[in-house]
Amino acid sequence: xxxxxxxxxxxxxxxxxxxxxxxxxxxxxxxxxxxxxxxxxxxxxxxxxxxxxxxxxxxxxxxxxxxxxxxxxxxxxxxxxxxxxxxxxxxxxxxxxxxxxxxxxxxxxxxxxxxxxxxxxxxxxxxxxxxxxxxxxxxxxxxxxxxxxxxxxxxxxxxxxxxxxxxxxxxxxxxxxxxxxxxxxxxxxxxx
Amino acid sequence: xxxxxxxxxxxxxxxxxxxxxxxxxxxxxxxxxxxxxxxxxxxxxxxxxxxxxxxxxxxxxxxxxxxxxxxxxxxxxxxxxxxxxxxxxxxxxxxxxxxxxxxxxxxxxxxxxxxxxxxxxxxxxxxxxxxxxxxxxxxxxxxxxxxxxxxxxxxxxxxxxxxxxxxxxxxxxxxxxxxxxxxxxxxxxxxx
Ligand SMILES: [Ca+2]
Numbered sequence: 001x002x003x004x005x006x007x008x009x010x011x012x013x014x015x016x017x018x019x020x021x022x023x024x025x026x027x028x029x030x031x032x033x034x035x036x037x038x039x040x041x042x043x044x045x046x047x048x049x050x051x052x053x054x055x056x057x058x059x060x061x062x063x064x065x066x067x068x069x070x071x072x073x074x075x076x077x078x079x080x081x082x083x084x085x086x087x088x089x090x091x092x093x094x095x096x097x098x099x100x101x102x103x104x105x106x107x108x109x110x111x112x113x114x115x116x117x118x119x120x121x122x123x124x125x126x127x128x129x130x131x132x133x134x135x136x137x138x139x140x141x142x143x144x145x146x147x148x149x150x151x152x153x154x155x156x157x158x159x160x161x162x163x164x165x166x167x168x169x170x171x172x173x174x175x176x177x178x179x180x181x182x183x184x185x186x187x188x189x190x191x192x
Numbered sequence: 193x194x195x196x197x198x199x200x201x202x203x204x205x206x207x208x209x210x211x212x213x214x215x216x217x218x219x220x221x222x223x224x225x226x227x228x229x230x231x232x233x234x235x236x237x238x239x240x241x242x243x244x245x246x247x248x249x250x251x252x253x254x255x256x257x258x259x260x261x262x263x264x265x266x267x268x269x270x271x272x273x274x275x276x277x278x279x280x281x282x283x284x285x286x287x288x289x290x291x292x293x294x295x296x297x298x299x300x301x302x303x304x305x306x307x308x309x310x311x312x313x314x315x316x317x318x319x320x321x322x323x324x325x326x327x328x329x330x331x332x333x334x335x336x337x338x339x340x341x342x343x344x345x346x347x348x349x350x351x352x353x354x355x356x357x358x359x360x361x362x363x364x365x366x367x368x369x370x371x372x373x374x375x376x377x378x379x380x381x382x383x384x
Binding site for chain 1: 196199200202203204206207208209210211218219220222225226228229231232233235236237239240241243252255256259260297301305330333334337367368371
């Protein structure tokens with residue numbers, strides 16, 4: 001295999017992310033969203049909501065994180081936010097997936113890209129925390145647009161949303177959580 | 193409407209790109225690809241094939257172009273590469289679409305993002321030419337993976353592929369056209 005053969009083999013493998021379905025739907029509720037189009041939507045969130053990032057956030061790197069962040073789901077599947085899972089088990093599955101999937105690339109490219117995914121997963125830097133905040137902020141925006149989406153499917157309360165979603169949005173993008181919390185409260189008030 | 197309301201209105205409108213279908217299929221030929229997941233795939237192409245770009249190419253800006261490049265299809269639809277269309281008519285439709293869609297954003301964000309799309313469309317800079325090359329290179333890679341895809345649907349010849357796709361790939365990423373041409377020739381040799 002030539003270098004380009006390996007790069008294309010990785011890109012063909014990545015195509016499978018278009019068939020990984022999420023708990024959220026499209027805004028028009030017509031079907032489940034897949035993780036590839038979700039990843040694209042998040043990169044657009046980063047471009048459009050860059051003014052919500054703190055001064056230590058590198059938006060170009062946020063975008064790279066969001067392009068790569070769900071690739072491991074090709075092997076490990078999507079973990080719905082409101083499902084109760086064994087976090088250590090999910091993390092182990094995702095590490096194995098990263099080994100296999102980044103392993104398809106020429107070594108120098110894998111060494112450049114995998115640390116971007118690792119930084120996102122660890123969520124210790126302002127850049128990763130902002131990327132994580134967007135990843136948690138987009139699903140409630142989809143649910144508000146579609147009339148409930150995964151909130152109805154999982155029958156969740158505002159407290160659960162605040163715990164599962166709010167804490168991570170607030171850590172990376174406090175202005176977005178202030179906005180989302182208000183809109184979520186209005187949605188639940190009108191739905192009850 | 194607050195500033196954030198406008199940003200979210202734009203992001204909700206962008207969701208519609210997930211329902212714009214292309215002539216190419218997924219690599220497993222299971223269904224048509226949509227323009228949102230196609231845009232994500234292209235951003236990954238940019239990350240993985242950055243070594244094919246010339247020294248004057250700004251990869252971070254290539255990625256931004258690829259995130260934005262198909263948004264106008266929400267109003268104007270996708271123009272299949274092998275269909276014969278009135279280019280001036282398509283361009284006029286896409287300009288009107290850009291007016292409406294970028295017009296949903298706060299003015300300062302629209303002024304930052306629309307020129308990135310305009311630069312891509314004009315294809316006069318090395319950065320835009322590399323982004324265009326990737327946009328033309330991914331469909332043949334999908335067709336090779338799926339066993340023919342839009343080549344079979346439109347019954348095209350290698351000469352047509354070279355004219356419609358090859359010239360633009362070669363201008364922005366000559367190494368990728370050399371690679372694609374060889375693989376396309378092998379595909380047609382084995383398929384005939
Ligand atoms: Ca297109």
